[in-house]
Amino acid sequence: MGALASCRFPFLDDWKRIVASNPILGFIDAVICGFSQIIFSDNTFSGLALIIGSFLVSPKVGIAGLWCSIVSVAFQLLMKTPEVTRQMGVNSFCAVLTGVIMGGLVFNEGISLMFFVFFGLASIFCTIAFLGLSVVFGKFNASPLGIPFGLTTLIFMAAAQNMGFISQAETVIAHSPANLTPGDIAAWSGGEFFQAVYSGLSELLGGANLVVSCLVLLALVMSSRIDLINGILGALLGALGAIYFGVPNIPVLIGLYGYNGALLMFVLNGRAFRITVKSFILNLIMAITTSILCAWLSVSFGLVGAVYTAFPFSIICCLLMMAAPSIEGLEYNAPAYWGVPETVPAIKKAAEQ
DSSP: OTTSOSSOOTTHHHHHHHHHTOHHHHHHHHHHHHHHGGGTOOOHHHHHHHHHHHHHHOHHHHHHHHHHHHHHHHHHHHHTOOHHHHHHTTTTHHHHHHHHHHHTTSOTTOOOHHHHHHHHHHHHHHHHHHHHHHHHHHTTTOOOTTHHHHHHHHHHHHHHHHTTSSOGGGTSOOOOOOSSOTTOGGGSOHHHHHHHHHHHHHGGGTSOOHHHHHHHHHHHHHHOHHHHHHHHHHHHHHHHHHHHTTOOHHHHHTTTTHHHHHHHHHHHBTTTBOOOHHHHHHHHHHHHHHHHHHHHHHHHHHTTTOOOTTHHHHHHHHHHHHHGGGSTTOOBOOGGGOSOTTTHHHHHHHHHO
16 A cells, blocks of 8 residues: 555545655654544544544543553554554554543543553553464454453553552442343433444543544544444444343443444454445344443453453454354455455455456
8 A cells, every 4th residue: 555545535645645754744643543543544634533532531531542652653663563554553553542441540630650651551562462462363364453452451450450540449330220121222212322322432532422422423434434334333233232131221321332333343344344235234233242242241340340341342353254264155354455444345456466
């Protein structure tokens, strides 16, 4: 792809050509793309929208995410990691997610030198985890996706409790009895269901906020119209599955079930698999299934005061990517071909020629 972006947007290719010849601008662009890869895109303008969204969740969340992206890119430059994946933000998006998710949960007393040291080390650990696991998953022609992010969050949040940066009670949403009975979808108002869906999108940046959701949607519009549909469908189905199975309603309302469904649809529908009737139906089923993994991991991780983050979608997607050769009628696209869904076929065709 050279200096060109993997998606089409006005002035984006011109910007990519400029940063390719300027190390400082290249560094800035890589930092921004760490955010845009949250929606699996290297669109700088989408990344800017997501950065703004993270600061609207809270300044501490925005600073944590931005700092993690800066540290990750700087570490990769020092370690001389592959330039293409570094510039696209592929190697740093898990570190960014670590920052925006943990940023709202630790150091409630505010930002300090320890804040930057702690998140800097978390970013480096997450980046190494992603690079290492990419080698392992690469043997199966797959990607670790959000597993490094989940692993880092699990370790560093547990450590934060022991170090006094966070209390266990603040990491776990109380598992109070659901106000709704299993399958009682009709008891949900339209407003509650709407909140569950838009919160699933805003949780990509660590908060349940309608304005943040609008910025996520704007980032998707600028990046990929297919992903715009993917995100809405995934958040809707993740929430719908949780409601149907009778999950306590508060976690659903704040988007903890919808965002894994959205992430799953980003990966599977048009990236990992060419969109066909068969693949689309499979992806919809898997988006609903994320609610079951979320419910399981919520209980399992809650015992140690941790959150399940992106493990549900990552587990399902990784298993499907590895199983792809055994499933007839699915055209699998290796991670090396991933851009936005609209450009994956062209990238794959150019690479195979």
